[in-house]
Amino acid sequence: MGIQHLDVSKGGYSRVTFSKNLAFFTGHAAPQYQTLKEQAEGILKRYDELFKQFGLKKSNILYTTCFMKNADDEDEFADIYFQWIDPKNPPAGVTVTGLPIQHSPVGDNILMELSFIVATNDSLPIKRYDVTRGCRMVEYDGMAYFTGHVYPKVDTLGEQVAGVLNRYDELFEKFGLKKENVIAANGFIKNMAHYGEIAEPFNAYFGENPPAGVIVEAPPRQNTPFGPKLEIELALFVATGENPQITRRDVVPGMSRVVEYNGIAWFTGHSARPEFKTLATQSEAVMKRYAELFEQFGYKKENILMEYGYVRDIEQVNDYLGARKVFIDPENPPAGVVVQAKPSGDENQLEVQFIVNLD
Secondary structure: OOOEEEEEOOOOOEEEEEEOOEEEEOOEOOOOOOOHHHHHHHHHHHHHHHHHHHOOOHHHEEEEEEEEOOHHHHHHHHHHHHHHOOOOOOOEEEEEEOEEOOOEOOEOOOOEEEEEEEEOOOOOOEEEEEEOOOEEEEEEOOEEEEOOEOOOOOOOHHHHHHHHHHHHHHHHHHHOOOHHHEEEEEEEEOOHHHHHHOHHHHHHHHOOOOOEEEEEEOOEOOOOOOOOOOOEEEEEEEEOOOOOOEEEEEEEOOEEEEEEEOOEEEEOOEOOOOOOOOHHHHHHHHHHHHHHHHHHHOOOHHHEEEEEEEEOOHHHHHHHHHHHHHHOOOOOOOEEEEEEOEOOOOOOOEEEEEEEEOO
């Protein structure tokens, strides 16, 4: 089986895509409710219905991605979330600030959007490590999914990146993983003005085997015991085993354009060239560039599993949605998440990342 697109909104998104023993969910919100507590309860109730509909289990959730209007309100969501998940089998994940699309037919104050990656093959074991309310890392079908890690012991973004990567080194040794097998690295930072501090520690750490991934301004929560000083939350996805078959394409220091592993291609987030100024023209340019890359690498648009769209101004999101509608296969659209998060570069209006089935 290649890929299944379920509950398809033609030209829009699939509610969920199934492929390679995984289910990727579109981000769900509950705009019909007013408070964060009510919205969290509404989203999780809807996921209960969807899991029943699609034959999925809460105990098989591998990864949670939660974008909030304000990640400092995470505890209001977490209290409900940790009552909902299987307490013996909590997922890894990230929760950061990323404003969801605000306007819907039933409400205009969307406080959170929640997306899951779920295991679909019960015959494959799921291993969870350092389990507390959540867990530090989940291992399934050749991939280790890490919760986002922070390093508040130092002050600057560059120092925190180096500290987080040093912590990952310790964890890799503990769990028998290798940094040259990192497939994707997603970094959510507090202030894009300091973006230039990331390159040196990234290049030094990953060397000739850089991951795909994204770096966007989507701040981690700041009301922590360490004070408002978390400059980055960094989540890694890592191939397991002694000699995993990994292909990296268009490798430059600190980044691979795309990394292929286990039948899936993980793209780095793409933005447009500087000559394009508006979200509409940049969106068209990014989709044109993806069309070129798909042709170059032999990928198919109907095999896109998941789309992450990060736009500078969520009020202009329709300019992005119009361009991506032209690009995607309307009968087989991906699942997806689109939120407000600032890409690198003063003129960049968006960054778009795809996850693609290789069949």
